[in-house]
Amino acid sequence: MQWEATEPDSVGGSCLFAVYDPVSRTCHMASAGHPPPAVVSPEGEVGFIPVTPGPLLGVGDNPFEVMSLTLPPGSTLALYTDGLLGRDIVSGSDHLKALLAELSPVEGPLETLGSALIAQTPHAEHPTDDITLLLARTHAVAEESTATWEYPADPAAVQDARAHVNAQLEAWGLDELKFSTELIVSELVTNAIRHAGGPVTLRLIRDRVLVCEVSDPSSTQPRLRRALTTDEGGRGLFLVAQLTTRWGSRYTERGKTIWTEQALAG
Structure with missing residues (x-):
């Protein structure tokens, strides 16, 4: 600039x-x-x-x-x-x-x-x-190092997203990231379905870091805040920020994508 x-x-x-x-x-x-x-x-x-x-x-x-x-x-x-x-x-x-x-x-x-x-x-x-x-x-990520799923605006799809992520991480030999990634995916997919509707796209990318992307049709950007002890919600993004090394959001042609990064062992 x-x-x-x-x-x-x-x-x-x-x-x-x-x-x-x-x-x-x-x-x-x-x-x-x-x-x-x-x-x-x-x-x-x-x-x-x-x-x-x-x-x-x-x-x-x-x-x-x-x-x-x-x-x-x-x-x-x-x-x-x-x-x-x-x-x-x-x-x-x-x-x-x-x-x-x-x-x-x-x-x-x-x-x-x-x-x-x-x-x-x-x-x-x-x-x-x-x-x-x-x-x-520029470099390219091999096809076998990516996985993509699409879900309807149905809360039951969150369970499917967790299962898909766990199976994919196990296939990649990244069992140590299953717990944290499952939490991240649960929060992001739930928020997308609740606030943006469907379809919701989930993508995992295994590169120098593990990237998790959740895309939805809404252009409303998320806002990180610290929830009060009396609040029933508002802790999702704060939890995501604690479990990742970086996270952010970008606009797309049909909405937005929230992305996170986690370090790989070694």
Whole structure:
């Protein structure tokens, strides 16, 4: 994100937001007046993603267009502020593209690539604007490391969700996570059925961490709070937060997804 003055009495911020799904290998992006990210394919081909920029944050209220594309495993994304390009955006973009092609970022650590990109930027020593560079390399989760189920808006489906999760974790050899995951799934699926209706989708992803996702058709975001001793409810998300290393929520085309992460042993 980058802030800049647009008029004497207004300040807006450019922003690029990206979400990558390693299961479907799909990346969704939206831009608020931000320069387009560069992408390097596993074969070394370099290009810029044609994201349609919307207005700066804080300037105007037009909707933002979401760009979706499928990225092969091993693709490298370069996200940056316009300070990396210099005053001439066209020549700066051409120079960045040439540098990415020359440095072959499909292999090697991203820290080394980032340092080389900054070092070879002509105006990096005396920049006229702030420079921020973010590099990310995509990977894919194997099909056998994911499991997905869909349930109707029926409270009895919570018991089915617990059974499915326990069976899947046992098949993956993650018995030590059965108790905590069962509690997490019970809370999230119950809340989805109670407050959002159906269908409710449950997905488990076994990667560097165990990811649990529950999707429902409501766009209402959950709110973590500490329940009082006299409250009969309101402890679900607090319990989920205690059992996980991270959790969050994201909007989807037809509602939202609440996700959690748990560390794997070793």
